[in-house]
Amino acid sequence: MVEKAELLRVPVFVDLPDDQIAWFIGQAEELRLKAGDTYFRQGDPADAMFVVLEGQLQARGEIGGETVVIAMKPGDVTGVLPFSRMKQFAVGARAVTEARVLRFPSSLFPDLVQKMPELTQRLVGLMSDRIRETTRLEQQRDRLASLGKLSAGLAHELNNPASAAKRATSQLRDVLTKIRDASHELGRRDLTAAQKSEIEKLEASFVQSSEVPPDPLAVSDLEDHIDSLLRSHGQNDLWQMAADLARKNVKPEALESLFAILDSDTARAALVRIAASVEVATLLNEIESGTSRISDLVRAIKEYTFMDQTPIQNVDIVKSLETTLTILNHKLKRGVVVQRDYQRVPLLVNSFGSELNQVWTNIIDNAIDAMGGKGELRVRTYREDNCVVVEIADNGPGILPEIRSHIFEPF
Incomplete structure (x- = not known):
């Protein structure tokens, strides 16, 4: 048997007249639940309001594709409320411990509104709080979903330049080895000041070149011309170098000066060093471009979130x-x-x-x-x-x- 004092301890029933409390108890049904008992299931008709008197209960269900878990304790009011449009329970509820619950049928809500207007007003306020909380959770879920999509996109955007910079760095190690070996080879030869100057001048002009890269067809023709020049001077295995120099729009006639002042082996070492220096400049540009892109994205993220x-x-x-x-x-x-x-x-x-x-x-x-x-x-x-x-x-x-x-x- 439910006592009036028990119901008066529930916040929405505080200070209500005894006759109204007595009427409510008279129309409600007391449920005694054991741990694990279910007192309504997801999808059941929303036909009752429940007042938790004793014990711990839990509501659980799938809403919007996500699992929702709500803990309930003595003093909580759950289920359908007056003026609610709920037709079916969106979640199921069960007792976590032994519990006592007061069940009030929704069919008596019209009488409740007439006989207990103060309680009705409080229950409407409770329903408004529920709506606000549900809206807050939905907004939070939408923000998290939006953040998830943005994060995936940004991860992809950051990964591309980061991968390019990493790849260029790896290639740079190999190219620096070529430069070192070619420099050692040139160092063993007795070069005149004029010969050194010519090598350095060509190297600087190719590295600092800012010409627009030619179209693929022009690159192919240029590669053939450079390769023919190299072969004419006995360099039959430098086809990869020919391709690299062609992409930098290096003209064959610019290379003729090396063969005019250097013997074949020295010219080869000079060409290897010059081509490697050109490749270093290209790789450094790639690294700078990739890291700049990462920096721009990080700055955009900070501006987007108004961080700090x-x-x-x-x-x-x-x-x-x-x-x-x-x-x-x-x-x-x-x-x-x-x-x-x-x-x-x-x-x-x-x-x-x-x-x-x-x-x-x-x-x-x-x-x-x-x-x-x-x-x-x-x-x-x-x-x-x-x-x-x-x-x-x-x-x-x-x-x-x-x-x-x-x-x-x-x-």
């Missing part, structure tokens, strides 16, 4: 959009062309920068998905009176007419 900055500040809208586009580059580069139309004057908004970036991320990510990863993304900013307007559009198929009228419905 105050949460609320004057946010540069264009910079915020560009940072988001950088973060999403792993999806954009697969076939999305970004058309930018930014107002030239700075557009500053006092806001939560990281949350604004989350807004841009969601909209742009949806646009990319709507286009199937290929299409045109248009980003425009301008000022309108005291407001900043941001327009993000895509050339995807758009929202289906039959669901267009429902897009702002919350559920």
